[in-house]
Amino acid sequence: MLHPSGxxxxxxxxxxxxxxxxxxxxxxxxxxxxxxxxxxxxxxxxVFLYSARDEYNNGRPGQDEQFKGRVSHFPEELTLGNASIVIRNTKLVDSGNYSCIFPHLQPKEQSFNIKLIVGAAPKPFVGILNITEDGALLKCEVPGAFPKPSVEWKDSDGNILPAEEPCVSYRGDHYYVTLLITVTKTDTNVFRCVATQQEISHVTDDEIYVPHCGKISSSVLILVVIFQVLKRLCLIVVFSTVL
Incomplete structure (x- = not known):
């Protein structure tokens, strides 16, 4: 059951x-x-209009172009008072406030309000940019997220680490966030990048092991970078397969 508007x-x-x-x-x-x-x-x-068995999917004019061919109802549930709809293949632009209105009900019109949030929640990618005697420079990228995520670096104990100001860009209705941090040696040398989207109650992360926070040979650094690239490609292939 829904709550009436207001x-x-x-x-x-x-x-x-x-x-x-x-x-x-x-x-x-x-x-x-x-x-x-x-x-x-x-x-x-x-979005969708039903009028005594006449509807947009039967050729009735007036439906907004954004929803043509993507919205349907539940005909078998009409006798039970169910006016729910399905929006297929949702897009970010579908996010917004929807109202379900019964204009001719007696004794008065009734309406119900639904807020739809369509989210894009990609997994962060982390990598090592450089390792010096002073520590390791790490990079975390969150590509194509919506709503805008908050991004943090944490150590293996879950403590938030001080990082640089995030670099945020907005392209094609998606947010792209990059967060750099310089870390020094810890007991585990494991660091985690966490992306949080409170509006859609979503948290995802990626972690990285830094082999040495100090002097490191160029050959070892190259191997670490290659491993991170292969890891990222593997994640992209898996993500594409799931979709």
């Missing part, structure tokens, strides 16, 4: 590219087969 908002969170179900059901379970319900985004864009 009493609460339902939040739906999905990864980019997945299908999103936006719930909307009447507590009375009134059959909607001969009723009207209208879905709008941000109070303006026409």
């Amino acid at each position: 009493q609460g908002v339902i939040t739906v969170v999905v990864p980019e590219g997945r299908d999103a179900i936006l719930p909307c059901s009447l507590s009375t379970k009134l059959s909607l087969q001969h009723e009207v319900f209208d879905w709008k985004k941000d109070g303006q864009k026409e």
Whole structure:
């Protein structure tokens, strides 16, 4: 059951590219087969309209181009008062505030509010840029995230380490974050980069072992860099396979 507008908002969170179900059901379970319900985004864009078995997917005009061919309802659930919809292959631009409106219900119109958050949550990539007698310069990259993540370096005990100011760019509706840090020798020489997106309750990380925080031969450094490149390529292949 949903809360009517003014009493609460339902939040739906999905990864980019997945299908999103936006719930909307009447507590009375009134059959909607001969009723009207209208879905709008941000109070303006026409997402989906059902009117006594007439709908956008049956050729009815008026649906916003953003949603054409991507939105459907649950016909078998109409008799149970279910006006929920599915948005397929979600995009970042689908994020926003949606309203499910029953304009002709008696004694008065009813509406329900749903907030959709479409997120992109890539895993960070970490690597060694340089190792000197003073320590090791590490780099963490978070490519193509949304919403904007907070990025931190931590040691093996989970303590947050002081790092440089993050470099943040915004391209194609995605955030790209790079965070550098210089570390010195610890008991484990293991360091972890953590990316947190509070809006979608998502945390992901990557860790790296620094073989020496001090003098190191160029050949060893080259091997470490090669290992990091191969690790990154492997992650990209696995990620592409999953998609």
